Amino acid sequence: MERKNNTPVHDFIFLGLTDSEEIQSILFMLFLLIYLVTVLGNAGMILIIHLDLQLHTPMYFFLSHLSFLDLSYSTVITPKTLENLLTSTKHISYGGCLVQMYFFVFLGATECFLLSSMAYDRYVAICNPLHYPVVMSTRFCCSLVFGSYLIGFVDSFVTVLRMSRLHFCDSNVIHHFFCDTPPVLALSCTDTHDIEIMIFIVAGSTLMVSLITISVSYVSILSTILKITSTSGKRKAFSTCASHLLGVTIFYGTMIFTYLKPSKSYSLGKDQVASVFYTIVIPMLNPLIYSLRNKEVKNALIRIIHKELLW
Numbered sequence: 001m002e003r004k005n006n007t008p009v010h011d012f013i014f015l016g017l018t019d020s021e022e023i024q025s026i027l028f029m030l031f032l033l034i035y036l037v038t039v040l041g042n043a044g045m046i047l048i049i050h051l052d053l054q055l056h057t058p059m060y061f062f063l064s065h066l067s068f069l070d071l072s073y074s075t076v077i078t079p080k081t082l083e084n085l086l087t088s089t090k091h092i093s094y095g096g097c098l099v100q101m102y103f104f105v106f107l108g109a110t111e112c113f114l115l116s117s118m119a120y121d122r123y124v125a126i127c128n129p130l131h132y133p134v135v136m137s138t139r140f141c142c143s144l145v146f147g148s149y150l151i152g153f154v155d156s157f158v159t160v161l162r163m164s165r166l167h168f169c170d171s172n173v174i175h176h177f178f179c180d181t182p183p184v185l186a187l188s189c190t191d192t193h194d195i196e197i198m199i200f201i202v203a204g205s206t207l208m209v210s211l212i213t214i215s216v217s218y219v220s221i222l223s224t225i226l227k228i229t230s231t232s233g234k235r236k237a238f239s240t241c242a243s244h245l246l247g248v249t250i251f252y253g254t255m256i257f258t259y260l261k262p263s264k265s266y267s268l269g270k271d272q273v274a275s276v277f278y279t280i281v282i283p284m285l286n287p288l289i290y291s292l293r294n295k296e297v298k299n300a301l302i303r304i305i306h307k308e309l310l311w
Contacts, residue, residue, distance in 0.1 A: 009169065015177075016177055035082070035280070041291075042071040048297060049063065049064045066115075066286060069107050070282070072103070073107045073108070073111070074280060106156035112207060113152070113206075120213065127221060178279070214248055221241060
């Protein structure tokens with residue numbers, strides 16, 4: 001496993017989640033089931049939003065992109081994880097590791113700002129309902145989505161560009177189940193202080209700017225809801241953003257726990273559990289959160305099924 005000094009690393013070996021073959025078999029079946037639900041749930045959400053004209057609104061436009069990101073996010077990590085659970089040699093090429101890291105950072109950063117856009121959409125819908133059609137125009141919504149993808153691209157490009165300049169000469173064993181930045185940084189035999197600061201600033205600013213936007217939006221939403229006199233009005237207003245708030249809490253909770261700390265404090269057990277949650281579990285939960293609690297999605301599904309049966 002170990003490499004001699006000054007010997008370049010051409011591939012990496014994942015330590016994985018466990019050495020027990022029995023537990024690996026259980027995790028394989030569990031992760032495979034979760035991945036299938038993720039693919040069906042997110043692809044189904046995209047299809048329903050596309051087919052039902054009543055869901056062609058800003059909120060569901062953002063939600064379709066969230067489903068696309070979750071589907072892609074899971075696909076970047078889960079298939080390789082499933083493969084490694086079945087094989088004794090859990091390796092990945094140097095280039096493959098950088099590609100996986102690039103898409104992981106790109107999709108994660110994009111999702112942060114997409115969630116911010118969704119929070120702003122709910123803010124306008126509840127706090128300024130009369131101006132909602134004008135403010136959340138098709139052009140503005142497309143600009144928000146494009147901006148989210150652009151920021152994700154810049155974040156991932158800068159991160160992977162700096163990571164590609166590191167030298168790995170002592171060990172090629174990644175203490176993780178995918179190519180995440182903290183465990184890969186820990187393998188470098190060069191000084192990583194400047195890169196750690198850069199990554200902390202990039203990741204921290206991405207999380208904080210998007211989180212502040214979401215927080216300000218929901219403080220304003222809560223203030224508006226509390227001013228509503230009728231109980232039914234409050235319940236209706238809160239129900240329109242409850243699903244998004246739940247999804248945001250789960251996503252940001254695990255991301256902040258994992259990344260807003262020095263890489264030296266990386267914990268194999270705790271951080272791997274958190275990583276499994278936001279890379280494999282959360283992409284499955286989002287379509288369930290947004291569909292099971294949403295009558296509009298349920299009604300749209302019924303209309304589509306009814307239309308197909310009549311056809």
